[in-house]
Amino acid sequence: MQEKILKNLNRNYFIKLGQILIKIIKLFIFILIFSSMVVWISDNPGNVEITLSNYFVQTNMLGITFVLILIVIFTLLISGLFGTIKNFPKTFKLNRKAKYLLLANESLDRLAENILLGDSEKIEKETRKVRKYLKNDFFSVFMLFNNCLINNDLKGAQQYLSILQTLPHNKYVIDRASVILLYKSKKTEDAKKLLLKLCEAKPQDLWFHEKLSKIYALERDWKKAFKLINNVRNISDDLQDYKAQLLVLSGGKSTDAINLSNNSILVVDETIKYYLNESNIKKASEIIDKTWDKLMYLDLIKTFMISNVKQEKEKLMRYKLISKVLRKKMKANSNETKLALAYASSVASIWGESQSYLDKIDKDEWDERMIELFKNISKEIKGLKISEPKRLFVTQPKWTCSVCKFQDNKWSLICANCNSINSILWPKSSKLPRNNSELFNELLQNPLRHLPKMKS
Structure with a gap:
């Protein structure tokens, strides 16, 4: 469908050029006819006398009427021709803009597909195309920043973050990206300092409080972790579970915790x-x-x-x-x-x-x-025997990390393998795994919505 539209746009462009050429040809034909009429008037004098620039023309009423009509037509034709030539650059830009918009839509479709497939090379390629077609620096640079994080290219991510910081507006998103990069770079202390400032500036922002709470949880400072998450309203069910567990780990009453989750x-x-x-x-x-x-x-x-x-x-x-x-x-x-x-x-x-x-x-x-x-x-019970099974007995189920699939015999709030928080699940439980990594939890909560939610 989009290919047909692009073909139509190209065809319209050539049609416009053809229309200009046709008008020029019409102009020459009109001049030829006009010249012929002037000759005819000269050869057929009448009662109407016209003196113009020392030239004397004598004709009848039919001739002068015909001349006036030709002058009006000539004026309209010249006006239309100049209007078409004048508007040609604007028409060209509009056609190119429409063409780029369609190409950008195609690139966005492929970008969404490659995000789901996890093809980072094609993600970068399509992102650069979107930037070329739409001139959207913030979205494109953010996507390139994200792609570097996925590839663990922290140096590249830092470069794109520096570019993001020079762009106007979107400070909230840049703050979140800065926290993610610090956390990904294992600069926990720097991330904590930044989060402390951001939590103070935005006392009801769930995202910043959650991330700072999880840093305290990694340090086993359960009370501070609970206090931070407890200060925020309207949290998700997952965070409600996390909050209840922190309350128990920090020495709070389990009866209060079970009311939370x-x-x-x-x-x-x-x-x-x-x-x-x-x-x-x-x-x-x-x-x-x-x-x-x-x-x-x-x-x-x-x-x-x-x-x-x-x-x-x-x-x-x-x-x-x-x-x-x-x-x-x-x-x-x-x-x-x-x-x-x-x-x-x-x-x-x-x-x-x-x-x-x-x-x-x-x-x-x-x-x-x-x-x-x-x-x-x-x-x-003496004499009790077990029938021979059709296959070997399996090992008993173990606690499993929904992020890295690490298995353990006991529950822990923090995965011993990947340090994910609140990701250890019992496999027989009906609670669905969250299936998120630290990176994708921050950036890809919805595969088709890359930008974090904007806040004022």
Whole structure:
């Protein structure tokens, strides 16, 4: 479609040139006709006498009328010709502008495609084309800055940032880009100093407060990290989870944290412990009831069954409570719920029931946790054997970083491999991975919207 429009623009350009040539030809034809009429008037004298510049012309009324008509036509033709010639540069510029606009749209389409494909070389090529066609320095330089960051070309990114700083307006975006580059360059102290100034200047800006909070989190200064994020209103669900976890890590009440978010396994686990320490077993079971479907974390059941147990008979009482909660959640494909029931009944020493729940899990879907529990049950029930699986047992699920895919046996707010904050997820949880890196979290929150949100 765009190629057809470009062809039409080129065709219109040549049509304009042709129209000018046609008007020039018409002018010569008109002069020829006019000259012929003058000769005819001279050869056919009449009653009308005209003296012009010492020339004497004598003709009739028909001749003079014809001459006047020719003069009017001649004037209009000359006026139109000069108007066309005068407007030709303007018409040429408008046609070129329309052509460049179409070419820029094509480049923007290819740019969006290459961003999704991650082809940095083509991103740079199309960005330079957009700059040529639209003369948009800020957008183009920012995209080139972004591309350098993606390629880890920090020197190039610094050069483009310097150019950005010379352009008018958009100071807010430049401040954000400066923070990103400092952070990417591992100049944490410089980034902190800049963020402190920016947070003071913009006390309700979520982005700056979040980044400074995460720097404090990397330093394990949980209280400062929580205070910063707590000062900002209208935060996202992800940051609400982060805020709740910081509250627990900084020594705050888990009951306050769970009111902020019950999506965090850390917060839910600490809240269960709190109610068990308060001997409020029913409340602890209600917490599991509200959160189990989305968390699916076996250690929550372990905490409920063994934390602060004062007497052995208390285990049976806890099992009765938790089994009511989990049975109504047990589905045909809910292996985590079946495993949780099997584990809870084994803690309560109800071995037959534990084996029954374990047998409901397809042997081909067993992992190391099922094997370990089976071994414990087999010690209590003599002659218990396991059928041969169709494939090897898999390892037990591990905490996984949604950024670098690093796996660990325990949860941490900070990934031990890539230092991403709040990116460690439990694979059985229904909470979707954020799938963002530190760089793309800053620049590519939406692949088709590169510029950070503008603020005054």
